[in-house]
Amino acid sequence: MTTTATTVGLATLLIVGACSTTHGVHGDHGEHGEDSEHGEHGEHRVNGPVATVNGAAIDAETFYAQRDRIVVRAGQLPIQRLARIESTLLKRMIEEELIDQAVQKASIKVSADDVAAGLTAYRQRFTSDAQFQRYLVKSNLTAADIEARVTARRGLELLLEQRGAIGVSDDEARAFYTTNEHVYVDEAGVRASHLLIKLPQRADKQQEAVAMGKIRAAQAQLAAGADFGEVAEDMSEGPSSVKGGDLGFFGRGRMVKPFEDVAFKLPQGTVSEPVRTRFGFHLIKVTDTREYKRRAFEDVKDTIVASLKKKKFFTARRVLVAELKERAVIETFIAEPAPEPERRPTSHQHGAGHDSHGP
Numbered sequence: 001m002t003t004t005a006t007t008v009g010l011a012t013l014l015i016v017g018a019c020s021t022t023h024g025v026h027g028d029h030g031e032h033g034e035d036s037e038h039g040e041h042g043e044h045r046v047n048g049p050v051a052t053v054n055g056a057a058i059d060a061e062t063f064y065a066q067r068d069r070i071v072v073r074a075g076q077l078p079i080q081r082l083a084r085i086e087s088t089l090l091k092r093m094i095e096e097e098l099i100d101q102a103v104q105k106a107s108i109k110v111s112a113d114d115v116a117a118g119l120t121a122y123r124q125r126f127t128s129d130a131q132f133q134r135y136l137v138k139s140n141l142t143a144a145d146i147e148a149r150v151t152a153r154r155g156l157e158l159l160l161e162q163r164g165a166i167g168v169s170d171d172e173a174r175a176f177y178t179t180n181e182h183v184y185v186d187e188a189g190v191r192a193s194h195l196l197i198k199l200p201q202r203a204d205k206q207q208e209a210v211a212m213g214k215i216r217a218a219q220a221q222l223a224a225g226a227d228f229g230e231v232a233e234d235m236s237e238g239p240s241s242v243k244g245g246d247l248g249f250f251g252r253g254r255m256v257k258p259f260e261d262v263a264f265k266l267p268q269g270t271v272s273e274p275v276r277t278r279f280g281f282h283l284i285k286v287t288d289t290r291e292y293k294r295r296a297f298e299d300v301k302d303t304i305v306a307s308l309k310k311k312k313f314f315t316a317r318r319v320l321v322a323e324l325k326e327r328a329v330i331e332t333f334i335a336e337p338a339p340e341p342e343r344r345p346t347s348h349q350h351g352a353g354h355d356s357h358g359p
Helices: 060-074 079-105 112-123 129-139 143-162 170-179 205-223 228-235 239-243 257-263 297-327
Strands: 003-008 012-017 036-038 044-046 049-053 056-059 189-198 246-250 275-277 280-290 330-332
Touching: 044 060, 049 060, 049 079, 056 060, 056 079, 060 079, 060 129, 079 143, 079 297, 079 330, 112 143, 129 228, 143 297, 170 297, 189 205, 189 228, 189 239, 189 257, 205 228, 205 280, 228 239, 239 246, 246 280, 257 275, 257 280
Parallel strands: 012 330
Antiparallel strands: 003 012, 036 044, 049 056, 049 330, 189 246, 189 280, 275 280
């Protein structure tokens, strides 16, 4: 194997191993990555570090464990697609190592209370603990993985706060509220979840019978006491299935009329009979209702501050990473993928059942 050295910025060194026509790096020579082995799809895998960041190694075992976690969900992939996944993953891991080093250098410690608060906020993304556990299984993650993510995120936040990069003043928050006051109006409406079985508008009787069979199977589970969110997550064919079918609050005119007519008449907590729309058959459950309300600044201040802080966070992270890379010595031992061929632009259309246009 040959290696080439490229200086990036002031002191960034990238050492990229030459690659054969088979994807991967042949680590036949050199101090790092001396040996290689074959993965299950025949690609070459580097042993030892896949990169070093200011002398700290990113080891192959950790890299390929994360890479395989991604690939296992995608199935068999073309060699070049696999190479791009590896390249993106390695860049992310290098950035994470740079940030971790900066956090340690600043003597920042993430408290147990901060980790607990972060985990609570993370789990609030899910409608139930059961849904959270299913997410872990589907994503091939553990609770420890989530805790590590939360801890790293909070460490970075504290570093950026220390740099004065993500603070939000009362004046900033109030100015945002004044400009976007219409956003903080809660229209009268309902909150509903649904289970969708897709069916073309011009479906034949056989297609309709198959779809209705799925709806009846879902109804049978609900009648036996199953949780609506769990059944929707397992059976719904709409984008909201990952949230247990939850569509959030919506007012009149936001959903297709047959769906809206049922949702606004349905008693809270009950499940509708099958409703036919252009997307297919739905089972609808109204989970909450609300009246029109204009929220005062003090009621939404914390939400605004969190939103503005989040926007500043991503900008500040990019600035920080650029600065750290400029001063870092980085060596990589996985070849960059070949550039993608140019693609001709195509028109995009939303498919049936897209939750932003209909239920």
